[in-house]
Amino acid sequence: MNFKCINLFIFRTEVNTLVKIFIRKIMILLLGALTSKLAFFTMVMTYVWLGNPISAELVYFILALLQRVRHAFNVVIPMGITESADFYASAKRIEILLKAESVTMNAVEENNLRIHESARVWLKNATVEIDGQQLLREITFDIDSGLTIVSGPIGAGKTTVLKLLLSEIRCKEGTVHVTGRVSYAPQESWIFPSTLKQNILLGEKFDRNRYEEVLKVCALTVDRDRLPAGDDFIVKEQGSNISSGQKARISLARAIYRNADIYLLDDCLRSLDIHVQEYVFKECMHRFLSEKICIFVTQNHHFFDKVDSILWVENGAVVKRSPDTVSSKNEQLEENISLYKHSNTTVSHGLITVYNFTLTLYSCLILGTVVLSVISAILLFNFTRAASNKLHNLMVKSMMGAVMYFHDIIPIGSIINRFSKDLTVIDEQLPFVVYDLLEILFSFCGVVILLAYVNLLFLIPVSVIVTIMYFMRKIYIPAGRNLQRMDMA
Incomplete structure (x- = not known):
């Protein structure tokens, strides 16, 4: 429920x-x-x-x-x-707001201009501290190809690692070097009111072959064919007329459709059932992105033996391990809403x-x-x-x-x-x-x-004024009410 x-x-x-x-x-x-x-x-x-x-x-x-x-x-x-x-x-x-720390856009824009032949993600002794709290400490790893899983206990800092690579947060000490065009799929699916096709393209140039391939690897082909208008189906605000699994796959398809060197996927399969997860992981992460750098955050230990390397995050430390040395930990998400x-x-x-x-x-x-x-x-x-x-x-x-x-x-x-x-x-x-x-x-x-x-004669002009004001009120109230409703919508 x-x-x-x-x-x-x-x-x-x-x-x-x-x-x-x-x-x-x-x-x-x-x-x-x-x-x-x-x-x-x-x-x-x-x-x-x-x-x-x-x-x-x-x-x-x-x-x-x-x-x-x-x-x-x-x-x-x-x-x-x-x-x-x-x-x-x-x-x-x-x-x-004006004094808030801003991202240096020059490096980000330079990476997004073209596809790099030698894409690379390299961190050395990177330490992240926000409001006096140390989130990551002295993390070091180097990824130049293949599929890498980021896993660990809940709240250990897995998403923080991706934000560090996206330059959304800065490291207090150490070096962060990301070479290549980056595409990102967030943990929470973002859907805007438009067609299914526009939600996936998001301003990218339309390529029919790549579009169909992305729908296939994200298990969206059947869903698209079942929708009343197909690619032109209007998705409502926050995807209220589609399921959570469809929203997650649309968000993933948007990131995958963008031709990039590095794909950062933040636990974007968690709302899918196990069979769909296995299909998308095999077809999308393992096959479609096989020639790219893919960093995938997940808690599903069934994928650990199918990747090139694993970054295990725990207590602010990140350790790069091989798949056969990682012990699986299956934990449930707990949410406290106040x-x-x-x-x-x-x-x-x-x-x-x-x-x-x-x-x-x-x-x-x-x-x-x-x-x-x-x-x-x-x-x-x-x-x-x-x-x-x-x-x-x-x-x-x-x-x-x-x-x-x-x-x-x-x-x-x-x-x-x-x-x-x-x-x-x-x-x-x-x-x-x-x-x-x-x-x-x-x-x-x-x-x-x-x-x-x-003097009772004063009641005559008073009656005229009251009558005029009454009819003016009848004209104004409906128009004013409609304008107020439009403003409140």
Whole structure:
């Protein structure tokens, strides 16, 4: 039985950092929301405490001046501080990416330009160390022809040896010399949405004879003939409409079709049954690539006596042995999949509009505004965080309980998009939208009631405006919904 899981790797330190950022955003938003009110209150009360009489004309004059700077204090400055924090975080991530060690492309491109008459793979005292951990130490071997198997215990560094030959990682000490054009078949099959033929060619010039021979040695001829459109059969994303064995053989055929001097095959037969493995090994590795350098990673000990040499990898050391001196070890793969809870929290702020009836009442209202703003921000923060956790847990539970057919027809990119972009929209944008909706709705109702109380004739233009807005909404909502669905796809 096959099990499919979604790995969501969210580190606790990152979550804690995100919570700290949200708390700081709360303080910034509260400061922006309360600045104008506290400034106006301070100015009026200071003016009164100095013994000056207060009047409506003076109050409205002060309000007019504050309105000019209100937008800057409430929106521009808080947004600038928030965007500056986001810019700093993004700049640090880009800096890490730009400072990452790059592969020297000159040597790789030179090897890929032409077929070499004297292909060779030579390592001398090569030591690989990543993040302070030594993966390979002082490995030495020389291969200039034939079929070589790389084997050893799980996690010993077999794939690391191939990555070293591909220049994907660099050795800390020693020498790595690869002469010849290299073709590589990865351990995990990579299939892109296109035809079967294009998945195998991958930009190489089409040669009918070589193409048919590659299909034959990779045991794909029968599969191709059974497909509805043959070579033009459309393979879906990640090969969801073909079997894992077919994906592995297509990935192998892509590497074999490329005319190269050196073929690096990273355990690409492990998903095939034993009979197909033996056929592909005999026809492809043993016969078709007999005149090439083929380095094949495998755990199948039945192949050990059919190769020219064996590289046994164990405890970071690589020993070149002859087939008759290698003891077989048949181990099963063990996979540990961890699911970490992902918590997206959002913050918002509260804004309470009060009217100035008396100085005492106004002072109490200002104080109440500050207290309630802080309380509402904290409550909204906790509510949205709890709602986000519950929604995320329900989504994970539904995904883990979904039938296998669901995972076969839904691309993994769409699933990840639901857990990333969609949850981000719900967590960070929806609370603000709901809050703004309630604030605008109550403000609109208050204004309409006030106008109706003063003069009922004001309800006529209000009715016209509401009708126009209703029809504009009916036109916009379907188009906006379709555009959003296209963006989320």
